[in-house]
Amino acid sequence: MNIDLRSDTLTTPSKDMLEAMLSAKVGDDVYGEDPTVKELEDKLARMFGMDYAMFFPSGTMANQTAIKLHTNPGDQVISDKYSHVYNYEGGGGAFNSGVSFKLIDGNRGMFDANQLLESINPKEFYHSPLSSLVTLENTTNKGGGACWDINEIKEIKEVCNMKELSLHLDGARIWNAIVKKNENPKDYGAIFDTISVCLSKGLGCPMGSVLIGNNEIMKNSLRTRKILGGAMRQIGYMAAAGIYAIENNIDRLKNDHIRAEEIGEKLVNMHFVKKVEVIETNIIVFEINNAIKKESIIEVFNKLNVQFDWHSMGLNKIRIVTHLNYCNEQHAYLLNSLENIKI
Numbered sequence: 001m002n003i004d005l006r007s008d009t010l011t012t013p014s015k016d017m018l019e020a021m022l023s024a025k026v027g028d029d030v031y032g033e034d035p036t037v038k039e040l041e042d043k044l045a046r047m048f049g050m051d052y053a054m055f056f057p058s059g060t061m062a063n064q065t066a067i068k069l070h071t072n073p074g075d076q077v078i079s080d081k082y083s084h085v086y087n088y089e090g091g092g093g094a095f096n097s098g099v100s101f102k103l104i105d106g107n108r109g110m111f112d113a114n115q116l117l118e119s120i121n122p123k124e125f126y127h128s129p130l131s132s133l134v135t136l137e138n139t140t141n142k143g144g145g146a147c148w149d150i151n152e153i154k155e156i157k158e159v160c161n162m163k164e165l166s167l168h169l170d171g172a173r174i175w176n177a178i179v180k181k182n183e184n185p186k187d188y189g190a191i192f193d194t195i196s197v198c199l200s201k202g203l204g205c206p207m208g209s210v211l212i213g214n215n216e217i218m219k220n221s222l223r224t225r226k227i228l229g230g231a232m233r234q235i236g237y238m239a240a241a242g243i244y245a246i247e248n249n250i251d252r253l254k255n256d257h258i259r260a261e262e263i264g265e266k267l268v269n270m271h272f273v274k275k276v277e278v279i280e281t282n283i284i285v286f287e288i289n290n291a292i293k294k295e296s297i298i299e300v301f302n303k304l305n306v307q308f309d310w311h312s313m314g315l316n317k318i319r320i321v322t323h324l325n326y327c328n329e330q331h332a333y334l335l336n337s338l339e340n341i342k343i
């Protein structure tokens with residue numbers, strides 16, 4: 001048995017998804033003539049109660065486009081210190097939009113309205129960069145899949161309104177938050193200026209993200225996507241995978257959440273584990289005991305053919321992510337292995 005829980009991007013399309021892709025009607029989307037891309041975009045815009053949605057090859061490009069739409073060179077973006085836009089997009093904010101970041105020292109990737117207030121540079125103080133955009137992430141990746149309280153987001157939105165700041169949601173895993181909290185996508189559409197959602201994480205598509213917003217802010221998105229190299233041709237084959245995923249793979253995220261909790265319950269009792277962070281969705285982050293060499297832990301799991309994300313979260317933090325291709329048999333094997341492991 002081989003178990004790969006490094007990320008929820010490690011899924012491959014199911015037979016049914018592949019069939020949906022094969023039978024898609026396509027056209028050249030650069031000419032605006034791909035009906036399946038249009039269908040996906042319309043579906044998501046309606047779902048979030050917003051005017052317009054645009055298909056992107058990646059979440060990074062969707063976020064980078066949003067930053068470009070909301071800022072001018074020299075501006076400052078406010079985000080949590082754990083944010084993907086700051087940590088994991090290759091410095092794209094500076095590269096593409098000429099912005100700097102003000103990082104908030106939040107809790108598991110989340111912060112509150114007061115912390116935001118303290119981070120905004122006063123407009124009239126022209127010595128400092130102009131604060132123009134706030135980005136939130138839900139669920140938080142480096143924060144271990146934590147979900148925001150939507151009331152906190154509403155308070156943040158009030159601050160943004162008062163201070164004339166745009167508000168973007170990096171919703172790569174918004175599906176996990178919506179399922180966990182039993183929310184409606186329209187709750188988010190009513191608050192944010194733009195939202196990026198990912199099809200290639202928990203929903204199991206081979207690629208694709210979508211940026212959603214109202215007409216006014218999205219009017220330059222076509223040009224920005226073109227400049228970033230994201231205008232695609234008969235990409236309806238991939239949009240068909242997205243439509244299939246939205247119709248079939250959202251509710252089942254519950255299973256990923258339950259399994260993550262069950263893995264966490266085992267980890268808590270293991271002596272090589274110092275601390276397991278609160279598990280809310282499909283991500284488990286745990287700290288290893290300093291007295292035990294990380295390499296020896298990795299070796300034991302390698303022998304079991306079990307892969308976790310040993311590196312990207314920092315020196316002593318390990319990430320495990322449950323996903324669509326992680327089946328019951330693998331789960332039983334992993335729980336059993338954790339019970340019997342000796343390190």
Ligand SMILES: *Cc1c(COP(=O)(O)O)cnc(C)c1O
Pocket residue numbers: 057058059060061063084085137139140141170172173198200209
């Ligand atoms: C994965 C991820 C992205 C970027 O998605 P890619 O498709 O890999 O570029 C953005 N934000 C968060 C929180 C993510 O986890």
